[in-house]
Amino acid sequence: MFVTSAVVTAAGDTVSRIGTMFLGLAVFGAVFIGILLLASLFKGRVGEKVQAAAFVGPTIFFIAIALIYPAILTIRRAFYSGKFFDLNFGTPRTRGKFVGFDNFQALWTTPGLPEVFRNTAFWVVLVPFFATGLGLLYAILIDRARGEAAAKALIFLPMAISMVGATLIWKFVYFYNGSPDATQVGLLNAIITKLGMQPIDFIGNPPGNTFALIAIMVWIQAGFAMTVLSAAIKAIPDEIIEAAKLDGVKGLQMFRYVTLPSIRSSVIVVLTTIAIATLKAFDIVQASSGGKFGDSILANEFYNRSFVTQQPGLGAAIAIVIFLLVSPIIVFNVIQLRKDA
Amino acid sequence: MSTATPPPVSTEMAEDETHVEAKTPHGSGGSGRRFGRSATGNAARAVTNPWASAVAIIMALAWTTPTVGLLVTSFRNQQDIQETGWWQALSTGFTLDNYSQVLGGAEGQPPLTDFIVNSFVIAIPAVFLPLLLASLASYAFAWIDFPFRNALFVGVFALQIVPLQIALLPLVTMYQQIGINGTYWALWLSHSAFALPLAVFLLHNFMKEIPASLLEAARVDGAGHVRIFFQVLLPLITPALASFGIFQFLWVWNDLLVAITMLGGNAGEGSLAPLTMVLNNISGTLGNRWYLMSAAAFISIAFPVAVFLSLQRYFVRGLLAGGTKG
Secondary structure (H helix, E strand, O other): OHHHHHHHHHHHHHHHHHHHHHHHHHHHHHHHHHHHHHHHHOOHHHHHHHHHHHHHHHHHHHHHHHHHHHHHHHHHHOOEOOOOOOOOOOOOOOOOOEOOOHHHHHHHHOOOHHHHHHHHHHHHHHHHHHHHHHHHHHHHHHOOOOOHHHHHHHHHHHHHOOHHHHHHHHHHHOOOOOOOOOOOOOHHHHHHHHOOOOOOOOOOOOOHHHHHHHHHHHHHHHHHHHHHHHHHHHOOOHHHHHHHHHOOOOHHHHHHHHHHHHOHHHHHHHHHHHHHHHHHOOHHHHHHOOOOOOOOOHHHHHHHHHHHOOOHHHHHHHHHHHHHHHHHHHHHHHHHHHHHO | OOOOOOOOOOHHHHHHHOOOOOOOOOOOOHHHHHHOOOHHHHHHHHOOHHHHHHHHHHHHHHHHHHHHHHHHHOOOOHHHHHHOOHHHHHHHOOOOHHHHHHHHOOOOOOOHHHHHHHHHHHHHHHHHHHHHHHHHHHHHHHHOOOOOHHHHHHHHHHHHHOOOHHHHHHHHHHHHHHOOOOOHHHHHHHHHHHHHHHHHHHHHHHHHOOOHHHHHHHHHOOOOHHHHHHHHHHHHOHHHHHHHHHHHHHHHHHOOHHHHHHOOOOOOOOOOOOHHHHHHHHHHHOOOOHHHHHHHHHHHHHHHHHHHHHOHHHHHHHHHOOOOOO
16 A cells, blocks of 8 residues: 555656656747747847847856856855855855955865865876877777777767766776675776785775776776877878878878877867866766765865865865866967967 | 867768778778778888787777676676676676666665656756757857857857856855755756857857858848748758757766755755766765666666767767867
């Protein structure tokens, strides 16, 4: 009796959730059609302006309300103390006090945070370097080889997997059984013990665990690098290669003096894109241990400070640091591409 | 593609990406046929063929073995997993119990089916809304002349660099004020807002490539922008819509940060949590119960991988047109 009623409520619940989804879709669709109908009412030169506003307006408005305004609030929040985020609407009791640059100073003085910066530096240097390097190597090795598409899909597939899923997959590879004489069912520790060495706690032991997690991100991002660079390699005109061949350029020289310069801008795009993704990625550290084994990085610390330890001022300061670290990479990227164009 | 960041390669290249093999068996020499005449073929040949193949095979193995290991594990019973490595699975046998347990609810976990529904309910409107808004905006940016057009476009494009961390907390407060915090609406709106800069940029690139003569012809016939948008542009940019749609679907489906922030970390019975949040939770609470974790992981992975494999060509096309997001 009880069980059936539970099943019925669960089923009813599912239906209501899907109903909410269709309601959402209907509302979004209605807004879209409303905008178009409104825009089509106006004709002539005024109509042109009204239509432009109707087409672009919603996006600009949405971005202003949901991205720019919150970003400004976060920047402001970084200069206030207190436990709650409510900066404008909180009661005077819960509202934070203006503390100047204290939160930014706390980035260096809070125990544990300096090593977060160190770990982040490892991530942002090693992940782009290895992901791009391995992706390029693989792209070259399988270029025009038999079964190229299938070979690419193997490396590319991790891109479709969530970082949480990827972390679980690798946690099993790294799995460590601490009790003596236990069978190691994790692949790496099984190999290590087979070779007669002591098993290693890959996830729990700093600073090594940071590199174990970096390997996961490399595993995810190499497919992206491989795809973009492989397309770039195929886009090199045959004439250039023929000409180089006639000049007697061969093998690695060809790679160094012809291939690499030709795909230079793609390599830069790949390196910077992966660096940015790495700075923002919090899922891997979160799903592996939440960063409690000295392996936290900035993106994860933002979450920890904002929600777990209830220091939104410090969390906001960390978010701003991430933003400040990302911006020069993108500016560099754009300048490089302009130079090439 | 006359935008601030020229994509690394033209989108036509993406077509080649999906070809199974280079179809140029020219050159009668064996090695020439193997690698074609690309520069890299020469480079690879210089490292000598057996070595090149060996390295490629080792890499392919290193990239697939972890996934295969967990996949095999998800079909083994609890005792086998604890006592033997997954590579010995052939001698211990397989079972579907883990999947039925995870889907039906086990070890204090609510059934996973609820969260599969959640993931879909979150993802579908979160793909739909930015597609609608961005297709309109990118049309105007590409084909309607209005004041500050370029400045606004560069502004929208530049917002791609804003890490979503910087907007998250105030958004939660704003949702609380209008009473939609912790609902699907909060997730849909957040995902859409974070997607819009990239969506506008990508779709604009595709819109720009459509020949102006097509639009002029329609204008001469007296069609307004709304009609042109529907009758001329929309059918032509369907592949671009598909590209972005796949991106956004994978991104929303795989997202953890936005969900965990907006829903407050509750992934228990009756919550609106997507699969990623449940996975993240059981990664902590189920500890070493790999028989459940592996099955749950593969259920969550199955959908994006299916989408990815069936629509890979659109995905790659979007990727090469500059579609990346962190």
